[in-house]
Amino acid sequence: NAGVTQTPKFRILKIGQSMTLQCTQDMNHNYMYWYRQDPGMGLKLIYYSVGAGITDKGEVPNGYNVSRSTTEDFPLRLELAAPSQTSVYFCASLRKGETVSPLHFGNGTRLTVT
Amino acid sequence: DQQVKQNSPSLSVQEGRISILNCDYTNSMFDYFLWYKKYPAEGPTFLISISSIKDKNEDGRFTVFLNKSAKHLSLHIVPSQPGDSAVYFCAASGPGSGTYKYIFGTGTRLKVLA
Numbered sequence: 225n226a227g228v229t230q231t232p233k234f235r236i237l238k239i240g241q242s243m244t245l246q247c248t249q250d251m252n253h254n255y256m257y258w259y260r261q262d263p264g265m266g267l268k269l270i271y272y273s274v275g276a277g278i279t280d281k282g283e284v285p286n287g288y289n290v291s292r293s294t295t296e297d298f299p300l301r302l303e304l305a306a307p308s309q310t311s312v313y314f315c316a317s318l319r320k321g322e323t324v325s326p327l328h329f330g331n332g333t334r335l336t337v338t
Numbered sequence: 339d340q341q342v343k344q345n346s347p348s349l350s351v352q353e354g355r356i357s358i359l360n361c362d363y364t365n366s367m368f369d370y371f372l373w374y375k376k377y378p379a380e381g382p383t384f385l386i387s388i389s390s391i392k393d394k395n396e397d398g399r400f401t402v403f404l405n406k407s408a409k410h411l412s413l414h415i416v417p418s419q420p421g422d423s424a425v426y427f428c429a430a431s432g433p434g435s436g437t438y439k440y441i442f443g444t445g446t447r448l449k450v451l452a
Contacts, residue, residue, distance in 0.1 A: 228381070264444065266443050316381075324370045324387075326384040327429075329383070332380075332381050
């Protein structure tokens, strides 16, 4: 099992450009999440999904969009990149069952917007 | 409004001694708490969790204590090892945050000195 895979690992964007951060998991997890981590800050939830076709906003959704067309994939879209979106982005997933389970994280995408 | 707080940004401990990392939360509806460990350039990895029906959970060198009346949890690492040097995040979830929407603290950087 590869777990949660994020691509790319690094990216530099110019202000106003757009890009998609890719996330895929092979653990058959039904819940998937996007977090961002800024220096000295914790992880802030951007968007999450409880299953294919269902997404919802987290704490800091502005400037981002997501889709969940399959169980495995949960891409994050930045439409008009801004310097405030410079951050490390983590995708995570979990399987919701009868018991609560922890999040499994990918290794992150470091994004710089200049 | 920071619902999960880690008030110590950093902690240094001698190898072999106990490391105690603290976390406070404000939402009394949280019912599941986790600790994650993060190395540079990697995603957070799950360490240990505790449900609100317990006040202690142990896993090898790691023990988490939960004091619901004080809305406080702590992670004890005994004995501390140089490989434990990392950033530690506590996280919480429950009906108050929307089940399975984990809220993270800002992290504590632990340095274990050889």
